[in-house]
Amino acid sequence: MDMFDPRTMVMDYDFPHEDGCDHGDFSFAFNNSKFSDRVLHIAIYSEPMDSTLSPSVIVEDMHISSPILAARSPFFYKLFTNGMKESEERDVTLRINASEKAAFMELLNFMYSNNLTFTTVTALLDVLVIADKFDVPSCVRYCGHLLRNLPMEPKSVLLYLDLPSTILTAEGLRSLTVAAKQFYAVHYKDITKYQDEIHRLPLESVEAIISSDDLKVATEDDVYVFVIKWARTHYPEREDHRIILMSRIAKFIRFPYMTHGMLTNLLTCNEFDPEFAQEVVTEAISFNAEVPRRQHEYEQGFVKRAYKYQPVKMVKFEQPYPYHVVYVDLKRDVCASLFPLGHVCSEAFNVGGKGFYLSFQCSETVKTLQERSFRILLGTMEKVSISFAVDYEFAVLSKPNEKFVKKCHGSYIFEVKKTRYANSFFVTSWKLFIGKDSVYFIDDVFHLSDKLNVRELDNKELNGI
Structure with missing residues (x-):
């Protein structure tokens, strides 16, 4: 007698019976010859450890009711109504692997009782896979329901994401897949x-x-x-x-x-x-190169992450002299987190062969320790071995015109063996900076423009050192 392997069956017909409704409790008829019209021969294949040996086969018999199985599964509906000689015979044989036996028996029990006895993540996932294989959508949904109510752990989530794509996209499992991905993203x-x-x-x-x-x-x-x-x-x-x-x-x-x-x-x-x-x-x-900096976080697809070092954008110009413009955006919540004495740095950037970064700080004012100020400093990435000058021009995007407004400009000399920080280029009251009516935040983002040019010291500057 020919054996049916569910992986070889093509479902190319409309199956009207699976409507997702409760089909009643027929557990009394499970493997009961009095309420069964067929015998299912389950050929269980075990792969030997020695590849030179043939697989061993154990056949177990089950009494089944074809109407019950056909009502729950398009696979069994096709098996019993395909018009072939085998579909009219009382005995039907299916082939499964030994590793699938427990899950397959649980699936058969579900098709009669609408219930599962398995309760662990691993066991339910085994049933889920076998339910998908034998096309029992109600069991797929039920497994998804049970799994959503079990706690997620790294090992179990790994099993979720390792499921076949046909299962991951099935109705009732999409939310589980999303939850599994969110768990990984957080963990x-x-x-x-x-x-x-x-x-x-x-x-x-x-x-x-x-x-x-x-x-x-x-x-x-x-x-x-x-x-x-x-x-x-x-x-x-x-x-x-x-x-x-x-x-x-x-x-x-x-x-x-x-x-x-x-x-x-x-x-x-x-x-x-x-x-x-x-x-x-x-x-x-x-x-x-896009300026001014009013883009929509890279067109929905490239939202800025919560970087430890704030990203910079840099544009180089050659006229009227070589210089770079560095742009940094800080969200309001990042700035607010600096209070009372915090700081956050930009990622490193290179200007004129020198490595720099910007430091944004909430610090005590010079006049009184009870007040706070927001300040921006320019720092070098390495110790200064040869003195050099930096011409700077700081501007911020501000209300009401929402245009870049120059706040300070000048030159600063980084001397050999001196501090790696330049003087504060931008300083303002913390309350004025972070307050609800602040002119410095556009859509809750602080936009900074920093025009920089690195050059050698002239004679006057050299004499002043």
Whole structure:
């Protein structure tokens, strides 16, 4: 007698019976010959440890009611009504793997009783997979209902995301999939802290983590470096990890928020197709060149993450002399978190061969320790070995005209072995800066423009040192 394997059956018909309604409790008829019209022979295949041996087969018999099974499953409906000789015979044989036996028996029990006895995540997921395989949608939904009420843990979430895509997108399971991804995004929010653990996770889990807007990283460079290392680990062949990076992972990298140095690295990186690298770098540079800074967080797809170091955008001009304009945006909640004596720094940027960063601080005023002020300082990334001058011009986007307004300008000399901080370029009362009626926040974002030029000292400046 021929055996039916559910994976070989094609469902190309309309099945009218599965309406999602309760079909009643027929548990009394389960494996009961008095209420059954057929015998199901379950051929259970066990793969031997020795590959030279043939699989062992154990056949177990079950008394089944074809109307009950057909009412719950398009697979069994097709099996009993396909017009072939086997569909008219009393005995029917199905093939399953030994690892599927417990879940399959639980599925048969559900088709009679509308209930499951399994209660653990692992066991319910096994039933879920077998219910999808034998096309029992009511059981798929019921498993999803039970799983949503169980606590999520890293190991169980990993099992959720490892399910076949047909199950993950099924009705009643979409919310579970979303919840699983959110769990990963929150649990592994700090990829630096959990880097070794995350490196062992599969693709679906990594996608859920790096797609989060709340990812805790110093800069977007950290995400870029992490995914390349992960891809090399899981897909050793260059062509394989290049395909994975470009087709699955790259869409989650916020390229416009990467530093200029790392974008340059991307152009010569063998992990990406050269044309793809050129395209995303050009797009990032184009975004960085847009002024004034009133974009919609990169057109919905590239929201700025909660970076430890605030991203900068930099534009270089050659006329009337070489200079750079550095742009930084700070959200109101980031600024508010600086009170009473906090600070946050921008990511590093290069001007005239020198590395700099900006520091935004809430500090005590000079006149009275009871008052606070908001100030911006310019710092160098390394000790000064040769004195040099920086010409600066700070401007902020402010109300009511919402245009950049110059706040200060001048020159500052970074001397050898002196402090790596320049004087405060911008200082204002904390209350005036952060208050509800502040002129410095446009849509709850503080926009700063910093025009910088690095040059050698002239004779007058040299004599003044």
